[in-house]
Amino acid sequence: MGDHGARGGDTLKRVAFGVAAIGAVAAGRRLFSGSRQGAEAEHISQSEAAYRAARARILILGGGFGGLATALELDRRLRAEDDVSVLVVDRDNDLLFTPLLWTVADGCANPSDVVVPIRAFQRGRSFHLLHGEVRGIDLDAREVETSAGMRPYDVLVIALGSVTAVPDLPGLRERALVFHTPADAVELRNHLIDAIEAAHRTEDPAEHAAWLTFVVGGGGDTGIELAATIHEYVTTGLLAAYPWLASAPVRIVVVGRAERLVPMSSPRTSEAVRRTLEGEGVEVLTGASIEGVTRDAVQTSRGEVRARTLFWAAGITAPDVVRGLAVEHARNGAIVVDDHLRVPGRPEVYVVGDDAWAFDADTREPVPPTAQAAEHEGKYVGRAIATGLQGRTAPPFRFRTRGRLALLGNRTGVAEIGPFTIGGFPAWLLWHGYYLFRIPSWRNRLHLLADWLLAALTGRETGQLRLGPGPRTPGD
Ligand SMILES: Cc1cc2nc3c(=O)[nH]c(=O)nc-3n(C[C@H](O)[C@H](O)[C@H](O)COP(=O)(O)OP(=O)(O)OC[C@H]3O[C@@H](n4cnc5c(N)ncnc54)[C@H](O)[C@@H]3O)c2cc1C
Missing domain, CATH: 3.50.50.60 (FAD/NAD(P)-binding domain)
Incomplete structure (x- = not known):
């Protein structure tokens, strides 16, 4: 070398x-x-x-x-x-702090809370920037x-x-929604509201159920946090604006190809994640792959799920x-x-x-x-x-993980730190504290704190925010 x-x-x-x-x-x-x-x-x-x-x-x-x-x-x-x-x-002129994107998607924070201008890092430093x-x-x-x-x-x-890798399976590239940017986080909220409004409009029970069924492709870190975020936003965030949701048959199904969720984590953590999600009513299909999607259904290797929404979070490229x-x-x-x-x-x-x-x-x-x-x-x-x-060679690269953290909805989470797995509210608290500390800007920290506090006191954001050309609703 x-x-x-x-x-x-x-x-x-x-x-x-x-x-x-x-x-x-x-x-x-x-x-x-x-x-x-x-x-x-x-x-x-x-x-x-x-x-x-x-x-x-x-x-x-x-x-x-x-x-x-x-x-x-x-x-x-x-x-x-x-x-x-x-x-x-x-x-772009900003660092997107992706670990906190969930808090935008679940209506507790604003998109600008999770981006930090790169120029802020340059102040007093010797490197140049080209936009x-x-x-x-x-x-x-x-x-x-x-x-x-x-x-x-x-x-x-x-x-x-x-970028999110969306494989060339029937219907997938046309219909699947992805989650990678602040615009995707806002669009997730917009889409969930569209789906709930569509369910409210229809008299047909099968159609009603399909609008209220949300499938997530991918059982890794992003897939489980996506399923938990959808669950939390629909069942908690939107409940005040749509009280009939309390008795509506909302279904969230997470489909993972591996035999267990978050396969990069320890079996104990995988089990804790499955238990928590299932406890909240999220259906977990592991050892299953998605084979295609149509307007009305998602085809998996374990059968068809009647649904109008598929979020894709199974890999990057x-x-x-x-x-x-x-x-x-x-x-x-x-x-x-x-x-x-x-x-x-x-x-x-x-x-x-x-x-x-x-x-x-x-x-x-x-x-x-x-x-x-x-x-x-x-x-x-x-x-x-x-x-x-300076004419010397650095030692080879060694990676020591600090651990893993994930939000699992309803004020619960999971934290894997060394051989320990922490769940429930302590993990939720740790997630918020840790990422608040990690986001490299006091301005963002203060905005996040204020927004989280406001959401706790007055409820989450439930208005649609259209930043792009218009609604994009698979199935319409
Ligand atoms: C929803 C979500 C949640 C996540 N949560 C976590 C988490 O909780 N913990 C964790 O550790 N990781 C998390 N990740 C993963 C993490 O975001 C990535 O691993 C990390 O961003 C990779 O860093 P990077 O420097 O390779 O790329 P990035 O941080 O994405 O930086 C790439 C930069 O390149 C720029 N760029 C790209 N293409 C071009 C181009 N053609 N020209 C000019 N500029 C370009 C982009 O604007 C960007 O600024 C999450 C990812 C997602 C999508």
């Missing part, structure tokens, strides 16, 4: 830049200036001009959990190095095509996250710009990396977060696609790059 050690004498080692990265700086620049001539309008801010002039240009694609953690660690370690420059590219779309990555030429023109690099960090790279990919499109989170054969290219197919160097356990892991990887890569620039 290559590293970022300097070539040549000791003096050079102190100041220069990773082995492979450094060796190719001149060649990369020649290639870059060639392709620049062909690029269309480029807009380069003053701060970016400094990036271009630097001797070591570190380009980070994505300012989410992994990308930001890398940038912050690089700032901490390399701030004093005038000839090193870091540029973060993201098409733009990454359109292509040329690993040979060492440059990246963005909506603001080409950007060269000496060291690249790919941290573009993931890397974005196209990552999937399209000519490197080794895992089945979900993530890039296979070595023990130092580098692309094999390309020591100047690191991958972090959901885009990395990584294993713990000691245990060989896969690193899960979570915010926690992305932050850990980002911090490691920041350190590895800084260490490489």
Whole structure:
């Protein structure tokens, strides 16, 4: 495996830049200036001009959990190095704090409570930001095509996250709803209200039951939290506005392909999750797969469920710009990396977060696609790059989990911390306290606290908020 050690004498080692990265700086620049001539309008801010002039240009694609953690660690370690420059590219100007998206979906908080502007992290720090779309990555030429023109690099960090993977099964791509963004969280609320209003309108009992049946595809972390959120919002949040719901036959069915829910957790945690969900009336179908969906029903390997709604939360995939790279990919499109989170054969290219197919160097356990892991990887890569620039090699990546937390509705949750599993209200409290502490902004914390308090005192948000072109209701 290559590293970022300097070539040549000791003096050079102190100041220069990773082995492979450094060796190719001149060649990369020649290639870059060639392709620049062909690029269309480029807009380069003053701060970016400094990036271009630097001797070591570190380009980070994505300012989410992994990308930001890398940038912050690089700032901490390399701030004093005038000839090193870091540029973060993201098409959005915010960090979406996904663990708290549920509290938007269940009507207790606003979408803006769970996003933190990236510029807030930049204040007083040395890295630059480019607000733009990454359109292509040329690993040979060492440059990246963005909506603001080409950007060269000496060291690249790919941290573009993931999207929900919806397989090509009959009806699925047209009808399934996904949950990945604040817009999806608002649309979940809108859709549940649409479904309940539709059930209220119909005289046909079968139609009524189908509108009040909600199927969730996926028995992992997102699937169980989705089922719990739907249950909580329908049975608790909407009850005040729709009192007849108290006696209505609302059905929520979660379908998981594995033999147990949350298969990445311990069997004890899986069992606790199943018990809690079933206790609330959520139906759990494990060892079953969804085979298709029509306007009126969801087909599973264990039979048909008459339902007008299918939410899909069974897996993620890397974005196209990552999937399209000519490197080794895992089945979900993530890039296979070595023990130092580098692309094999390309020591100047690191991958972090959901885009990395990584294993713990000691245990060989896969690193899960979570915010926690992305932050850990980002911090490691920041350190590895800084260490490489000083002519040393960082030890291989080791992942130590802090545990897992999930909300299960009705003021219950589950927490897995080391060998312990905590359930019920203590886990619910821990979830709220922990993520309130983790969201990296006092402004967001205060907004969240105020919104949670208001929801407890005056009830949840039950108005529809249309931000897009209009309602999207599968089955209509
Ligand atoms: C609903 C939900 C709940 C979750 N809950 C938890 C949880 O409780 N705990 C946990 O640990 N994990 C949770 N996760 C997983 C977690 O969000 C991801 O694992 C984490 O975000 C991955 O970090 P990342 O840096 O790889 O990607 P991200 O944080 O998604 O960052 C990727 C960045 O790249 C940008 N980007 C993407 N494509 C482009 C492009 N072409 N051009 C420019 N910019 C681009 C995006 O705007 C984004 O800012 C949850 C995920 C979801 C969807």
